[in-house]
Amino acid sequence: MTETDIRGDFPIFSQDPALVYLDNAATTQRPEIVLKAMDTFYRKGNANIHRGVYDLSARATDHYERARHTIAGFIGARSGENIGFTSGTTESVNIIARSFLAGRLSEGDNVVVNIAEHHANFIPWQQVCLETGAELRVASIDETGALNMTEFANLIDERTRMIAVAHISNTLGTIHPIDEIIALAHAVNAPVFIDAAQSAALYPLDVEKRHIDFLAFSGHKIFGPFGTGILYVSDKYRDQVGPYSVGGGMIRDVGRNATVFQSFPGNLEAGTANIAGVIGMEAAVVYLQGLDRNMLREKADAIAVEVRKGLSGIPGLHLIGQASNISSIISFDLEGVHPHDAATFLNAEGIAVRAGMHCTQPLLDSLGLAGTVRASFTIYNTVEEGEKLVEAVKKLHNFWA
Numbered sequence: 097m098t099e100t101d102i103r104g105d106f107p108i109f110s111q112d113p114a115l116v117y118l119d120n121a122a123t124t125q126r127p128e129i130v131l132k133a134m135d136t137f138y139r140k141g142n143a144n145i146h147r148g149v150y151d152l153s154a155r156a157t158d159h160y161e162r163a164r165h166t167i168a169g170f171i172g173a174r175s176g177e178n179i180g181f182t183s184g185t186t187e188s189v190n191i192i193a194r195s196f197l198a199g200r201l202s203e204g205d206n207v208v209v210n211i212a213e214h215h216a217n218f219i220p221w222q223q224v225c226l227e228t229g230a231e232l233r234v235a236s237i238d239e240t241g242a243l244n245m246t247e248f249a250n251l252i253d254e255r256t257r258m259i260a261v262a263h264i265s266n267t268l269g270t271i272h273p274i275d276e277i278i279a280l281a282h283a284v285n286a287p288v289f290i291d292a293a294q295s296a297a298l299y300p301l302d303v304e305k306r307h308i309d310f311l312a313f314s315g316h317k318i319f320g321p322f323g324t325g326i327l328y329v330s331d332k333y334r335d336q337v338g339p340y341s342v343g344g345g346m347i348r349d350v351g352r353n354a355t356v357f358q359s360f361p362g363n364l365e366a367g368t369a370n371i372a373g374v375i376g377m378e379a380a381v382v383y384l385q386g387l388d389r390n391m392l393r394e395k396a397d398a399i400a401v402e403v404r405k406g407l408s409g410i411p412g413l414h415l416i417g418q419a420s421n422i423s424s425i426i427s428f429d430l431e432g433v434h435p436h437d438a439a440t441f442l443n444a445e446g447i448a449v450r451a452g453m454h455c456t457q458p459l460l461d462s463l464g465l466a467g468t469v470r471a472s473f474t475i476y477n478t479v480e481e482g483e484k485l486v487e488a489v490k491k492l493h494n495f496w497a
């Protein structure tokens with residue numbers, strides 16, 4: 097499949113052919129197939145699920161439940177029973193922090209994270225530790241942005257109750273050695289939570305094969321709709337994830353004085369679900385399954401390699417994150433130019449990038465930076481767009497120097 101074919105799948109690029117969209121780590125664009133799936137649902141299949149006996153409701157229920165199985169297949173889970181639908185990665189982390197971990201933590205226990213985590217995979221663990229007296233252990237990174245694995249391993253012990261790590265850092269682009277981390281965790285019988293927000297679109301997750309305990313991603317970063325996401329829970333922990341938000345649609349029996357809840361994933365999905373969103377997220381997964389994801393990931397990575405080369409020749413420009421195992425996310429800092437000014441300049445050149453802390457303040461504080469400029473490449477980006485970015489940053493440097 098050529099670049100033109102892929103770009104042609106995304107209506108935003110025919111509407112605005114000049115758009116150089118390099119903010120894919122924040123959210124991806126949506127292909128026609130996703131928009132159409134949601135539009136068709138609302139036009140032809142709209143009904144609430146689970147409670148209706150009429151055909152329209154039964155069809156909506158089937159579609160919603162089929163999505164669970166499609167997504168299970170996509171991430172290599174045993175079954176749709178392991179997939180809960182959430183509003184996104186943030187909610188998925190909160191669910192596990194609150195309804196699984198909090199009740200198991202006490203003084204003397206610890207939770208292991210690292211300094212580069214997104215706030216979504218940092219604050220929920222920090223808060224349950226503060227509330228229970230457990231210790232939040234924060235591993236550091238080396239000068240390239242890779243985890244200090246010797247230190248990381250030393251932080252894990254018999255009192256470790258959770259290890260939470262992103263598959264890919266959204267600020268540094270580092271690909272974390274999750275298989276090694278899972279082996280370290282399981283040696284002390286601690287579960288691992290993988291934040292796959294940045295990897296789910298283009299990396300095989302293989303949750304069963306890799307013995308992942310918990311995993312989350314957001315639909316909007318895999319070409320699906322906003323307000324959708326998943327929480328994967330392995331069979332080992334499935335009956336230990338309690339309810340989170342409570343109300344209709346997630347119960348077995350409600351008495352005047354007590355309620356019996358469904359088991360996971362039913363016990364998570366209180367209230368009317370984001371049915372069209374789940375259907376859109378399923379369409380995004382089906383879209384990805386029809387592509388050669390390895391080839392497209394390699395292509396995006398190759399563009400990023402060239403961009404890093406081009407950027408590193410610019411005086412005063414520092415690449416933040418140069419680990420040997422790195423994805424197509426590039427962060428940089430240009431001496432004397434505030435990241436927001438840089439992004440504003442690039443916007444004037446027709447290039448959409450993100451500037452700021454990228455929800456990783458502990459990381460930025462540790463690096464002594466107020467922010468970075470971040471460009472992130474994905475399946476529809478082109479070599480020319482990469483070149484355009486480098487040229488525009490050179491112009492920015494000349495303008496400011």
Ligand code: PMP
Pocket residue numbers: 121122183184185186187214216217262264265266291293294314455
């Ligand atoms: N983790 C990582 C690594 C992310 O990049 C993001 C989104 N920037 C999140 C978690 C949070 O995702 P969401 O805002 O979709 O819940």
